[in-house]
């Protein structure tokens with residue numbers, strides 16, 4: 001995106017607040033439908049979790065969750081989106097593999113998870129030891145098999161976010177970085193404008209796509225949004241020769257688990273142990289959330305257990321990022337009851353990249369009054385009782 005940007009418009013149809021993969025995808029889908037849309041990003045695109053994640057397009061979840069349909073549909077959208085965007089987003093659909101070692105204490109749990117997905121007809125199959133060993137020479141001798149999600153994929157999330165924003169701009173969206181939304185102007189039950197340092201932008205509708213920042217942002221309107229910040233951490237190795245095409249996971253949530261993949265330029269990107277990471281609201285004010293040594297140590301000890309052969313490779317980068325978690329692990333999507341022209345798109349927990357293509361389409365459905373292609377009923381903000389009745393004072 002251009003470093004120097006045009007002035008802010010005084011008005012538009014829809015303001016999308018938040019330039020991560022979700023906001024960029026929403027702006028893109030709205031622009032495609034001819035909506036006059038403005039995307040506001042406080043810093044630079046993908047500065048939040050969208051530029052700091054593992055890039056797995058992994059649809060594994062509690063198979064009974066209503067989100068499963070959303071995940072599978074979102075995952076299935078990537079190939080067409082990758083074609084459509086006119087930018088190489090490094091999407092590959094080589095599956096993801098949850099591996100088991102003979103020493104693991106969660107063998108039963110992993111098998112049970114696998115069977116639950118299989119019984120519901122999800123795209124999974126079991127790989128025996130030999131098949132796993134053939135997938136990468138990095139797997140250790142004591143691997144006993146793996147649970148393959150063969151429709152999963154990988155994407156470069158930074159490229160995805162920029163490609164979406166650029167495609168939105170090509171279709172007429174105005175994209176403005178370094179432009180935080182400072183607040184919303186409300187008249188009765190309507191949001192009438194978004195406040196910025198360069199003045200107010202009046203609009204017909206506002207979409208808020210700012211993950212955990214949505215909580216303080218919407219509190220000013222009397223909305224109690226139960227989205228809490230959760231830190232995730234990543235390591236990147238030096239570029240290595242081709243070692244694997246599949247994305248991998250090891251360990252079973254809620255126990256510490258890790259995930260990794262080899263990116264196109266050869267680095268292994270390794271993350272995880274989120275479930276044992278501490279977090280706090282201080283993360284929201286941090287321009288680049290810090291790593292923590294205990295989690296870094298845990299991730300590295302675990303990857304060397306699974307891939308002893310990489311114990312001596314150099315690490316070239318590491319970082320942390322912040323996700324927005326809801327109490328029931330479902331996102332918050334759709335219109336708010338209190339302010340019907342205010343639309344929520346946050347609370348993606350650990351899978352907002354996977355969701356992004358579909359998030360864009362369903363939120364564009366909501367904004368344009370079309371019937372959403374999946375039911376959004378489970379994702380209403382009002383499922384949390386506190387949000388129903390509290391009024392702004």
Ligand SMILES: Cc1cc2nc3c(=O)[nH]c(=O)nc-3n(C[C@H](O)[C@H](O)[C@H](O)COP(=O)(O)OP(=O)(O)OC[C@H]3O[C@@H](n4cnc5c(N)ncnc54)[C@H](O)[C@@H]3O)c2cc1C
Pocket residue numbers: 017018019020021022023024040041042043044045046047048049050051052053054055056057058179180181182209210211213217231232233234271320321322323324345346348349350351352353354355
């Ligand atoms: C370490 C880590 C690993 C992960 N791995 C995966 C993975 O492998 N697969 C997967 O699917 N997901 C993964 N995730 C989760 C995924 O990254 C997020 O769910 C997703 O990026 C959320 O995208 P978003 O656009 O909704 O939010 P974000 O990317 O957080 O974007 C929100 C944006 O809003 C901006 N903003 C905040 N306040 C304002 C304001 N007032 N005005 C304007 N802009 C504002 C922020 O600067 C930010 O750019 C991971 C996350 C982390 C941290």
